Amino acid sequence: xxxxxxxxxxxxxxxxxxxxxxxxxxxxxxxxxxxxxxxxxxxxxxxxxxxxxxxxxxxxxxxxxxxxxxxxxxxxxxxxxxxxxxxxxxxxxxxxxxxxxxxxxxxxxxxxxxxxxxxxxxxxxxxx
Numbered sequence: 001x002x003x004x005x006x007x008x009x010x011x012x013x014x015x016x017x018x019x020x021x022x023x024x025x026x027x028x029x030x031x032x033x034x035x036x037x038x039x040x041x042x043x044x045x046x047x048x049x050x051x052x053x054x055x056x057x058x059x060x061x062x063x064x065x066x067x068x069x070x071x072x073x074x075x076x077x078x079x080x081x082x083x084x085x086x087x088x089x090x091x092x093x094x095x096x097x098x099x100x101x102x103x104x105x106x107x108x109x110x111x112x113x114x115x116x117x118x119x120x121x122x123x124x125x126x127x128x
Contacts, residue, residue: 009054030084031092031113033057038098047100056097056104057081060095063091064112071097089117 037053040046047053055076060066073081088093093112098105 005039007045016061028084029086029088029115030082031059031086031094032080032082033094033111035096035108039067050101052077054099055079055081056099057083057094058096058107059083059092059094061086061090061092064110067095067110075099086115088115090115104127 014016035055038047044103054074056071057073057076058067058070059072060068083092083094091114093110095107095110097107
């Protein structure tokens with residue numbers, strides 16, 4: 001029995017999230033994140049439907065590789081989430097982990113989006 005539990009925990013640590021993406025919404029400086037839920041452990045064993053899967057989101061605002069060591073959101077139960085408060089010109093990048101039975105997977109692929117910068121002010125303004 002002990003051997004099975006250790007094997008299951010090791011397999012869980014290798015769950016991967018295949019397709020993480022982000023869409024920057026400039027109207028409210030928010031980022032809409034979405035991903036595909038894993039259905040199997042790395043060894044090909046199905047994740048039982050009775051096991052709840054939650055997700056942790058790690059975000060950085062200084063470009064690729066800038067994700068924080070601590071997640072900005074934990075316990076996410078859907079495969080989409082929105083974060084907000086980004087400045088114009090920010091390069092927001094994020095990674096996700098899956099959590100099953102209190103065991104956290106490795107991080108997903110990195111998804112990044114650049115928010116449009118503030119436009120330059122008009123020039124050559126004149127009154128005649």
